[in-house]
Amino acid sequence: QKEVEQNSGPLSVPEGAIASLNCTYSDRGSQSFFWYRQYSGKSPELIMFIYSNGDKEDGRFTAQLNKASQYVSLLIRDSQPSDSATYLCAVMSGGSNYKLTFGKGTLLTVNP
Amino acid sequence: GAVVSQHPSWVICKSGTSVKIECRSLDFQATTMFWYRQFPKQSLMLMATSNEGSKATYEQGVEKDKFLINHASLTLSTLTVTSAHPEDSSFYICSARALGLYQETQYFGPGTRLLVL
Numbered sequence: 001q002k003e004v005e006q007n008s009g010p011l012s013v014p015e016g017a018i019a020s021l022n023c024t025y026s027d028r029g030s031q032s033f034f035w036y037r038q039y040s041g042k043s044p045e046l047i048m049f050i051y052s053n054g055d056k057e058d059g060r061f062t063a064q065l066n067k068a069s070q071y072v073s074l075l076i077r078d079s080q081p082s083d084s085a086t087y088l089c090a091v092m093s094g095g096s097n098y099k100l101t102f103g104k105g106t107l108l109t110v111n112p
Numbered sequence: 113g114a115v116v117s118q119h120p121s122w123v124i125c126k127s128g129t130s131v132k133i134e135c136r137s138l139d140f141q142a143t144t145m146f147w148y149r150q151f152p153k154q155s156l157m158l159m160a161t162s163n164e165g166s167k168a169t170y171e172q173g174v175e176k177d178k179f180l181i182n183h184a185s186l187t188l189s190t191l192t193v194t195s196a197h198p199e200d201s202s203f204y205i206c207s208a209r210a211l212g213l214y215q216e217t218q219y220f221g222p223g224t225r226l227l228v229l
Contacts, residue, residue: 032216032217034217036220042222042223043205043220043221043222043223044156044205044220045220046217046219046220049217088155088156090218092217097161097169098144098161098209098216098218099146099158099161100146100158100217100218102155102156103155104154104155105155
């Protein structure tokens with residue numbers, strides 16, 4: 001059973017702070033890792049993806065991957081109230097079915 | 113990024129009727145589309161994988177005769193909820209696998225909110 005675990009939160013940070021979201025996965029064969037943002041009542045929106053160990057930065061977002069520890073994280077710098085949403089970690093395993101396994105999501109609240 | 117549309121965005125129907133939801137990839141071809149369901153305050157639940165030109169693959173516990181999936185072209189997949197009942201009320205979201213110019217991942221449609229009375 002492939003599992004993706006996230007702290008459900010809620011995670012509350014003040015505006016301008018760094019929000020740190022964490023995710024662990026069970027399948028060592030996993031190859032691709034994604035972070036989606038889902039606002040209440042809306043569908044998920046892709047924020048970032050990462051394949052290789054290390055950090056990947058895109059604007060205020062940084063994804064970090066450590067395959068040895070089976071751990072992936074998302075850092076949001078200079079958090080804004082508009083970042084308040086549920087963040088979903090998703091993992092794509094090797095193989096040909098291209099299915100994503102999602103975590104249950106972490107609810108982030110950025111307080112003005 | 114890749115754009116996926118869904119139609120309708122919301123639907124209210126009487127118990128026992130069938131509802132068809134369309135999922136379209138607008139600016140790319142999608143050989144594979146996925147159908148999810150999400151109940152309030154819960155995570156996404158994958159219902160089925162839809163491959164163009166072949167039968168859909170359903171997840172365990174999902175009734176294939178109740179949730180009919182057709183993926184007749186590279187840009188369109190449809191989900192039909194047959195004989196809908198109040199317990200089928202949910203947020204149905206499709207996603208499409210993008211290749212080529214876009215990142216190999218799933219891009220989601222805006223979702224269809226179904227309310228069965």
